[in-house]
Structure formats: C-alpha cells, structure tokens
Amino acid sequence: MSESDTTREKIIVAARERFSHYGYPKTTIAELAEDCAMSPGNIYRFFKGKIDIAVEIARREALSAVEVIEAVLDCPLRSSRQRLEEVVFADLRYTFHLLENQPKTLELAQIVVSDRPQFQIESLRRERRVFQRILHEGQASGEFMVDNVPATTIALHAATTKYRYAQLFTNQTLAELERELAHVMTVIMRGLMPTSEGHAVAETQIPDETTALSFAASAVAASDTENRNENEMKTGTEEVSS
Amino acid sequence: MSESDTTREKIIVAARERFSHYGYPKTTIAELAEDCAMSPGNIYRFFKGKIDIAVEIARREALSAVEVIEAVLDCPLRSSRQRLEEVVFADLRYTFHLLENQPKTLELAQIVVSDRPQFQIESLRRERRVFQRILHEGQASGEFMVDNVPATTIALHAATTKYRYAQLFTNQTLAELERELAHVMTVIMRGLMPTSEGHAVAETQIPDETTALSFAASAVAASDTENRNENEMKTGTEEVSS
DNA sequence: TCAGTGAATAATTTATTGATTGTTCATTCT
DNA sequence: AGAATGAACAATCAATAAATTATTCACTGA
Incomplete structure (x- = not known):
C-alpha cells in the first residue's frame, strides 16, 4: 500500500515536470514510464488513463x-x-x-x-x-x-x-x-x-x-x-x- | 455613391444570410458574388477582405x-x-x-x-x-x-x-x-x-x-x-x- | 499472489497531397 | 472615365496515408 503510493507519486512528479515543460499533449506515456524506470503498461496499474494523471495534478x-x-x-x-x-x-x-x-x-x-x-x-x-x-x-x-x-x-x-x-x-x-x-x-x-x-x-x-x-x-x-x-x-x- | 451603397448593402444582406445559416468559414466569396449576381472580384471594391464583411455585420x-x-x-x-x-x-x-x-x-x-x-x-x-x-x-x-x-x-x-x-x-x-x-x-x-x-x-x-x-x-x-x-x-x- | 513487462492493437496525431478558396490585376464593358 | 469581369496566383482547407501514441493483456519473475 505505502509502496504503491510512492510509485504513484513518482509518476505524478514525472508528469508534472513534463506537463509543465512540454505540455500535456506532447508528453507520452512511454516518456513518463521511462522517467520512472518502468514499462508503459505499469502506469495503468496506478491511473485509469493519461487524462487521470492530469486530473490528479x-x-x-x-x-x-x-x-x-x-x-x-x-x-x-x-x-x-x-x-x-x-x-x-x-x-x-x-x-x-x-x-x-x-x-x-x-x-x-x-x-x-x-x-x-x-x-x-x-x-x-x-x-x-x-x-x-x-x-x-x-x-x-x-x-x-x-x-x-x-x-x-x-x-x-x-x-x-x-x-x-x-x-x-x-x-x-x-x-x-x-x-x-x-x-x-x-x-x-x-x-x-x-x-x-x-x-x-x-x-x-x-x-x-x-x-x-x-x-x-x-x-x-x-x-x-x-x-x-x-x-x-x-x-x-x-x-x-x- | 448612393448606387454603390445599395450594392454594398446587397453584399451584407447576402453575407448575413449565409453566415447565419452555414457559418463564416463555410461561406465563400464566390457564393456571395453569385447571390449578388456579380463576380468575386467585384466584392473587393466594397470590402477590403472577407473578414471585413464579418466585421461590418x-x-x-x-x-x-x-x-x-x-x-x-x-x-x-x-x-x-x-x-x-x-x-x-x-x-x-x-x-x-x-x-x-x-x-x-x-x-x-x-x-x-x-x-x-x-x-x-x-x-x-x-x-x-x-x-x-x-x-x-x-x-x-x-x-x-x-x-x-x-x-x-x-x-x-x-x-x-x-x-x-x-x-x-x-x-x-x-x-x-x-x-x-x-x-x-x-x-x-x-x-x-x-x-x-x-x-x-x-x-x-x-x-x-x-x-x-x-x-x-x-x-x-x-x-x-x-x-x-x-x-x-x-x-x-x-x-x-x- | 502480486508488481511489473512489452508486444499487439486501437485510437489519435501528424505529414502529405490535391482541391478549394481568398485575393489581385490586366482586361473588357458601358 | 468608372464599373465590372474572370483568369491567375497564393493561401488555406480537406482527405488520405503514414507514423505515433494510448491502452490492453497474456505473460514473467519475485
């Protein structure tokens, strides 16, 4: 629970960085995954979709x-x-x-x-x-x-x-x-x-x-x-x- | 002067009709010209450009x-x-x-x-x-x-x-x-x-x-x-x- | 069991092309 | 002369193809 929470936070931090630099549309899930040293698929265990990351931020x-x-x-x-x-x-x-x-x-x-x-x-x-x-x-x-x-x-x-x-x-x-x-x-x-x-x-x-x-x-x-x-x-x- | 004014009005009336029915982007100068029984080029003797017709309306x-x-x-x-x-x-x-x-x-x-x-x-x-x-x-x-x-x-x-x-x-x-x-x-x-x-x-x-x-x-x-x-x-x- | 993978697929975006349109201007009427 | 034309050109748009991306899921390793 606490473990998966910190992973989730890592995603949010990476997303905030990229969204604010390059914007939401230009940021890809693959990039976020790479920033977090994980596979694209794994992002979806923490967020239902890309838009939900934006909603949380x-x-x-x-x-x-x-x-x-x-x-x-x-x-x-x-x-x-x-x-x-x-x-x-x-x-x-x-x-x-x-x-x-x-x-x-x-x-x-x-x-x-x-x-x-x-x-x-x-x-x-x-x-x-x-x-x-x-x-x-x-x-x-x-x-x-x-x-x-x-x-x-x-x-x-x-x-x-x-x-x-x-x-x-x-x-x-x-x-x-x-x-x-x-x-x-x-x-x-x-x-x-x-x-x-x-x-x-x-x-x-x-x-x-x-x-x-x-x-x-x-x-x-x-x-x-x-x-x-x-x-x-x-x-x-x-x-x-x- | 009065003659060219009524021509100008004709253009505006035609444009208002088309703009409100089909919208500004879908309306072509050629169509307005046809509505007024004139050539496209003649429109430009009365308005500097298409946008100016919209401005006037x-x-x-x-x-x-x-x-x-x-x-x-x-x-x-x-x-x-x-x-x-x-x-x-x-x-x-x-x-x-x-x-x-x-x-x-x-x-x-x-x-x-x-x-x-x-x-x-x-x-x-x-x-x-x-x-x-x-x-x-x-x-x-x-x-x-x-x-x-x-x-x-x-x-x-x-x-x-x-x-x-x-x-x-x-x-x-x-x-x-x-x-x-x-x-x-x-x-x-x-x-x-x-x-x-x-x-x-x-x-x-x-x-x-x-x-x-x-x-x-x-x-x-x-x-x-x-x-x-x-x-x-x-x-x-x-x-x-x- | 559970966190994580990555290739496969569906959806979206981007690039390219051809067609359409806005605008100009040399020319023709009147 | 002034009023109007319509072919010519540049700019824009629409349609399609190509590439990229989001999302899923059968699978792997702890």
Whole structure:
C-alpha cells in the first residue's frame, strides 16, 4: 500500500515536470514510464488513463490555490472586511501570475475541465467556502449586515468572476485590474456593511502584496511538503447551496 | 455613391444570410458574388477582405444590441434603480437567447474579436455608456449616492461580467442565472443607495420579461428597417474614462 | 499472489497531397 | 472615365496515408 503510493507519486512528479515543460499533449506515456524506470503498461496499474494523471495534478493545484487563499483566514488581527478584500485580491494576483508564468497550467486546466466539467464546479465551490466563512464571521461580529449569507456568498463570488484568471476576459494589466477591483469592492462593501448614520463606508484600498501573502506563502510551503493526504479538509461551515 | 451603397448593402444582406445559416468559414466569396449576381472580384471594391464583411455585420449586431438595452432608458415612469436592474437583466436575457438560438452569431463574434481585439473593447465601452447615463441620472436625482460616477460605472459593469454571454462561463440555466443576478444586484444596490436610517434597501426582484423589453423590442424593430446610417449615435453623457 | 513487462492493437496525431478558396490585376464593358 | 469581369496566383482547407501514441493483456519473475 505505502509502496504503491510512492510509485504513484513518482509518476505524478514525472508528469508534472513534463506537463509543465512540454505540455500535456506532447508528453507520452512511454516518456513518463521511462522517467520512472518502468514499462508503459505499469502506469495503468496506478491511473485509469493519461487524462487521470492530469486530473490528479490539477486537483492538487486547485487545492493548493485554495490553501493560499485560506491562509488569509489564519492571519490574525484583521477585520472581516480586510479579510474579504485580501482574499479577493489574492485570488486576482495568484491566478494572474499563474497564467503569466505557467501558461501550461492553464492548458492543463482547460483539458481537464473539457473532459470533466464537474472539476470546475467543485473548484469554484471550494473557493466559495472561503468567502462564506468570512461572511459568516463578519455577520456574527456585527461587522456585516447580510440577511442571506449563502445567497450573498454566491453573489460576491459571481461579482468577482472577472478577477479570476482575468487574462481570459481582458488584456488589461495587473495594475489596472487592481484599481478596478478596488472600485468593485468599494461598492460591494457599502452593500454589505451597516452604515452608522452620517459617515459613509470608506473606499477600498488596494492591499499590499506582501502583507497577507508572505504569511500565506510560508504557511503553504510548510504544509506542502508534509501532510499530503487524499482526504478533503474539514470545512467548518455549512455548504453553499447549489 | 448612393448606387454603390445599395450594392454594398446587397453584399451584407447576402453575407448575413449565409453566415447565419452555414457559418463564416463555410461561406465563400464566390457564393456571395453569385447571390449578388456579380463576380468575386467585384466584392473587393466594397470590402477590403472577407473578414471585413464579418466585421461590418458584427458591428451592426453590437449596435442593435445596445439599442435594445438603451430602449429601457426611454421607458417612462421608472426609478434609476429599476432602470439599472432592467438594463442588466435585459443584457443577461438578450445575450443568453442570442447564444441559444443563433450559435453562428457567437462564432462570428469570436472570429471578429480574435482578428480585431479593438472591436470587443469598443462594444464594451458602448455598453458602459448606458450604465453611466443611468448612474448619472440617479446621482442627480439623489436616488444614488456615488462619489465617483465613472469609476463606479466600470465597477458595475465588471461585477456583472458573468451575466453577459453567460454560457461562456457556466452551464447554469437562465432561471438560475436570473436568481443569482438578483442577489448580485441586491448587494450592489445597497452599495449605491443612501440608507435612510432604520429601513434597509429592499432586495432586487427579478423583473418581468415583458415589461420593458416588449417596449424595447418594438422600438428597435422600428428603427431597424429605417434609419440605418453609418454614424455613431450621439452619446449625451461624457465618456467613461479608460 | 502480486508488481511489473512489452508486444499487439486501437485510437489519435501528424505529414502529405490535391482541391478549394481568398485575393489581385490586366482586361473588357458601358 | 468608372464599373465590372474572370483568369491567375497564393493561401488555406480537406482527405488520405503514414507514423505515433494510448491502452490492453497474456505473460514473467519475485
């Protein structure tokens, strides 16, 4: 069991290397087998097919992307508003840099999604859970005033669609997108927060790239090498409906 | 001049027919020439190339789509909130039905955009002008309380990205998208409107499909057959920055 | 029994070719 | 002159053949 697990890992490592260098289509099973010093046939004892190797890699990529974002939650001494903003900006920056520096990752994701539409749905759902947790906390502390948390979670997530893998929609620069997103968040925040009469909710400021993310990056780097188990992580809040 | 204009129109009519039936790639210049009872070479006295015929058709399509939406503006006895909501829902429904019933139109648009990226930028800008006009009016009447109208226009437009040609992003049904959009608009409206202390801004209701749109459809149908001039229409408000 | 093999086969991709199509332009009408 | 032609050429596409690749499975060695 443990033996066959390390073999499986070897395949994944080799595949990740080749997929990111040469792309999924140009990588052959025979090459992966050679990298792992085994026969092509043996690969099929660990994966049902070539696409399933890609699915596993994409799955892990998606999980670690959410981990980056979730790390903002563990950052102490922050208001719910700050958390929400940092999560949204982290999402923009993370996916923007991903497409910029690792174009093969997008290709892989597109291949996986076109073959397994459910994959995208689940990735988005995982991301929404983070939003929902923040909304929930903000609601509990009185910082937010929302009458339907699950529905507002979906709304928030939908309204920020443009800022996930933004290069798919536009060829604006990251700086332009950040300025735009600040305006979007300003409107949304005014919609979420109760207005103590008289003074309005302040504009959203573009968060510093280093603040929350250096924290997040180190947290992920630590968890990345260690407890890599197959199970979903526990959620802590109820599901987003739909 | 007038003579060569009607010839040009004949080409466009023939092209629109063939493009929507058989698609852009399967339509040949020879066929268009035959439809117009002329030689292939003569087409090139009116269009620089095949793609330019598609550009002209797409340009008109985009203009008439904005006209559908602009018609909401002429609908009397409506609050700015209602106008904004009706415009956004009209956009969702119009583009949804377009992709559903006229798949070749999407194909054409994608071909045009991949060849002329500027085309998309200008179409989006035209759409934003409608948003901006409503925001402006709402601001003037005191119904909205926005400190930066151009920036908020961009934010509003960006936050509703998912609901333009929604099938490109998701395979949700129209009914699902409408419910979702209602939640998005609820949050946004709370962000735009001043809260008289005590009672909150009401939730967005999904507008009736017939109300504003039957009005709009007839208005466009009327203008569609008649004054078809090449000029841009006058805007009436200042430009959206960027 | 079980991890692993590698030749055989089915499926897909790539290369090649011939046919079609977009575009030009010297020429013909009017 | 300007309007239109259609043969000529280059670019693109479709069809087929050739090569490569994914996948299976009867088999081997621990």
